[in-house]
Amino acid sequence: MSQVLELNGFFRLLDIGIDELDLHSQSFSAMRRGEFQGILVRNVYPSEALPPIIKKLEQHNPPFLKTWFPEAFNSWFYGQNLNLADPELGEYFEQAALFHQHLEQLFPQSALKHITDVLSALDNGRPFCPAPGPLPDQEYMFATIRAHEQGGFIPPHCENEYPRRRTYHHLRGIADAHVYSYVLALSLPESGGALEIFEHKMAIANTAETSTEQSETEIDIDQLKSVKIRIPPGSLMLFDSGAYLHQLQPIVSPQRRWTISSFMAMSKTEDKMYCWG
Numbered sequence: 001m002s003q004v005l006e007l008n009g010f011f012r013l014l015d016i017g018i019d020e021l022d023l024h025s026q027s028f029s030a031m032r033r034g035e036f037q038g039i040l041v042r043n044v045y046p047s048e049a050l051p052p053i054i055k056k057l058e059q060h061n062p063p064f065l066k067t068w069f070p071e072a073f074n075s076w077f078y079g080q081n082l083n084l085a086d087p088e089l090g091e092y093f094e095q096a097a098l099f100h101q102h103l104e105q106l107f108p109q110s111a112l113k114h115i116t117d118v119l120s121a122l123d124n125g126r127p128f129c130p131a132p133g134p135l136p137d138q139e140y141m142f143a144t145i146r147a148h149e150q151g152g153f154i155p156p157h158c159e160n161e162y163p164r165r166r167t168y169h170h171l172r173g174i175a176d177a178h179v180y181s182y183v184l185a186l187s188l189p190e191s192g193g194a195l196e197i198f199e200h201k202m203a204i205a206n207t208a209e210t211s212t213e214q215s216e217t218e219i220d221i222d223q224l225k226s227v228k229i230r231i232p233p234g235s236l237m238l239f240d241s242g243a244y245l246h247q248l249q250p251i252v253s254p255q256r257r258w259t260i261s262s263f264m265a266m267s268k269t270e271d272k273m274y275c276w277g
């Protein structure tokens with residue numbers, strides 16, 4: 001049953017099942033207006049569908065491009081995170097085409113279609129698609145797949161910091177500066193690995209470019225209210241990650257936390273949501 005949870009006095013979470021999408025076609029719009037901070041869609045994949053997928057990922061089958069978070073985060077990707085890509089995006093678009101082929105091979109049915117159908121249903125049927133690249137036929141990588149090892153984490157940041165990076169030069173011209181994201185959990189370690197979202201909002205970034213990976217803020221997070229969400233495997237957590245400061249808390253137990261995640265922003269033409277990893 002769908003419900004709206006008021007978490008810790010600041011975070012309104014719409015919590016629904018995949019079979020209730022039809023009732024919530026305005027919910028992405030409501031999140032843009034600040035009426036929700038997050039939307040959790042349960043059972044995007046039934047739990048019994050996930051072990052074979054994890055097995056394939058653990059075996060590096062399909063042979064996705066493997067890349068790394070900054071070393072201290074003890075985490076890596078299948079696919080290329082746009083923040084960490086080479087600013088010239090030299091090989092990026094060829095890698096993106098291959099990533100999409102591999103993603104098609106991971107699940108029995110197209111993950112790209114399934115995930116974008118879910119997002120689109122929450123946004124009154126608006127199409128969600130990989131952001132188009134600078135040349136015809138080029139597309140940004142729709143998502144990345146992430147593996148967080150024991151001790152792995154992501155420090156506090158807001159996605160609205162991202163468009164200032166040099167790798168966003170082209171994307172900034174075609175998409176709105178407010179970035180949202182979803183995290184679709186494929187596995188959850190026994191302990192740790194919560195997505196923690198703080199009661200702290202960041203404005204849209206100014207356009208001064210930066211080429212660094214810095215995402216540290218001067219905010220003392222210990223003073224902030226927060227919510228911690230351990231995303232259940234098979235569930236998709238969509239949230240206003242552009243505005244709200246958030247982090248991934250360290251994984252405490254030996255199992256990996258596997259997720260698929262995309263960033264997304266409205267096309268400047270306002271008719272589509274562009275996604276990238």
Ligand SMILES: O=C(O)CCC(=O)C(=O)O
Binds near residue numbers: 183195247
């Ligand atoms: O994996 C998560 O729960 C959060 C990921 C995240 O915040 C990011 O990749 O920007």
Ligand SMILES: [Fe+2]
Binds near residue numbers: 158159
């Ligand atoms: Fe994030």
